[in-house]
Each structure stands twice: as structure tokens, then as C-alpha cells.
Amino acid sequence: MSFDEEWAALVAKASERGGAGTRLNEAADPGGGGGGGHDLSAAQDELGAIGHDAYVLFGRLRKDGDLARESSDGAATALRNANLALGEELALTVGVWDSQLRTLLQSCAHISNHLDYSAKSYTKQDKEIEAQMRHRDGSAMSVSEIERYYE
Structure with a gap:
């Protein structure tokens, strides 16, 4: 598997998980409100x-x-x-x-x-x-x- 193929597979897998996100004011979990487009998650x-x-x-x-x-x-x-x-x-x-x-x-x-x-x-x-x-x-x-x- 080439680097590009492996990278594309990893990107697809990451996007399936929903990505990372920052939440302010204790927004509800996905599906229960809150905005999209998060840029950082620190669990x-x-x-x-x-x-x-x-x-x-x-x-x-x-x-x-x-x-x-x-x-x-x-x-x-x-x-x-x-x-x-x-x-x-x-x-x-x-x-x-x-x-x-x-x-x-x-x-x-x-x-x-x-x-x-x-x-x-x-x-x-x-x-x-x-x-x-x-x-x-x-x-x-x-x-x-x-x-x-x-x-």
C-alpha cells in the first residue's frame, strides 16, 4: 500500500469517527444539540x-x-x-x-x-x-x- 493510499484510508477512518471538537458552555453531545465544526477535543x-x-x-x-x-x-x-x-x-x-x-x-x-x-x-x-x-x-x-x- 502506498503512502497516499494509506493516508486516504486513515483520513476516511478519522472522518467516520466524527472528528475532534471543542465545546464551550457544556454543549450537549452530538445528536442532542450543540454546534458543529469543532476544532479541538481534549478528553x-x-x-x-x-x-x-x-x-x-x-x-x-x-x-x-x-x-x-x-x-x-x-x-x-x-x-x-x-x-x-x-x-x-x-x-x-x-x-x-x-x-x-x-x-x-x-x-x-x-x-x-x-x-x-x-x-x-x-x-x-x-x-x-x-x-x-x-x-x-x-x-x-x-x-x-x-x-x-x-x-
Whole structure:
């Protein structure tokens, strides 16, 4: 399957699910009212699950990704002491592996932390926006009042 065919299949599958959406003022679920054309959806449970998976991956990579470093370093030193060029190359390989592993660990940590932050931040922002778009008595602003913000 070519990239274009695979991409078209993924786009079709995503559009079947209904896409993502942003909801303000706790609009009803699709079919029960609310507008269309949403551009962002941040379900806290979904973000939390992805963040947790990134955290679990971080833990496994930290434990399992560094398994052979000590023995590989020892082998590189022994080969260098025997004046074999392979020792220097093995040491270089260990260094590259270590660098790539640290980069991957940082990425997993960043994903986990960012998704935790995003879920909390989106919820807080939605509540702030909802509060700003209500009158003191709790009633929703009219469309004409909201429209003044765009002038």
C-alpha cells in the first residue's frame, strides 16, 4: 500500500469517527444539540491514558535500555587495550546508543508531563471561558452580546 493510499484510508477512518471538537458552555453531545465544526477535543481520560502509557514506556526504557552498557563499555576497554580498532568503534556505538536512549527518555517524560498539564489546563480554561460568558445571575450571554467581542 502506498503512502497516499494509506493516508486516504486513515483520513476516511478519522472522518467516520466524527472528528475532534471543542465545546464551550457544556454543549450537549452530538445528536442532542450543540454546534458543529469543532476544532479541538481534549478528553481528560484519553489524555490521561496516553500520558500514563508514556510514563510506563519511560520506566521500561530506563530499566531495559541500559542493560548492556556496563558489559559493552568493558568490552570496548578490553578491545582498546589490545590495540584493536573495534574497541574505539564499540565505545562510539555505546555513546550513540546512550545519547539516543536519553533523547527517547526525555521525549517520553515530556509527553507524559505535557499531556497531564494539557488535560488540567484545558479543563481550567473551559471553566474560565464558561464563567466569563455568563451574567452574574448565571444566565448565558446572548449572541448579540458575544458578537460585541468580535467588533
